[in-house]
Amino acid sequence: MNLKAETIWSILAVLSVFAYALGHFKLISTFLVAILLISTFLKGQLISDYFMGLKETRLRYRLIPTLWLILILSMIAVAYYLPSLKTL
């Protein structure tokens, strides 16, 4: 599916408003952090695929930013969700 730049920008803006609203209205919770990280992955993937133009290139090039996003956001999730050492 080829999306227009306007559509990509709109999705990025809506997801950014979502992230800001979580912080501004102090809605952040352990569940919503997971949603926030998933939405950050989606934003990163949209930038990589459509803005950087990697969607039209071979998978090996497209995979590098994707794997980076998965790895970094997973590590952030691990750091957030693993029980504190003090509680173990």
Next chain:
Amino acid sequence: MPKVLDIKEPYPPGDFAIWIIVYVELVTFGLLFVGYAFSRRANLQMFNDSQLLLNKNIGFINTLILITSSFFIIKAVQKIKNMTQHTSYKSSIVASQWLLLAILFGILFLLLKLSEFSHIFAQGITLSTNTFFMFYLLLTMFHFMHVSLGVIILFNLYQKTKVQGYTPQEHRGLETGAIYWHLVDLLWIVLFPLVYIIR
């Protein structure tokens, strides 16, 4: 059985060297992001208290500024790619105007970030105040330097585009600069929720 043709481009857009830079930057910032996340885990209360001193509104506005400037650059590249010999002059002018808008948004990002830094420094906060501010200043100042370099690159692209320096056949320089700017955007997309929102 007929072979399925691979219609994907063999290489990513822009100069291949920019992709080496992109990957190095991703690794560097990635390490800082993970370092921040695990340091936060070890000093939860201090990180949450310190985060309250940040201005989320500026962080959010800067997010919108960066994604919008990236959009402007996409429009500029599309204009050059789709121009014909007859529309060469007009398309180059329009593309240069998109780039100019992207530059202005980049400068706006830098000004807002400077105001945020001055507010932080006015409170006597430095790199050695605590681990949160060490990471905050390191990440955001490092990113600030990248945006500054990006604005300089965009200005060069603007000048060349304005004098019809790019054609649909040869616009690799434009794409290379665009990739760098999108990298700056991608890094901020992760930095914003990590440093300003998650608590």
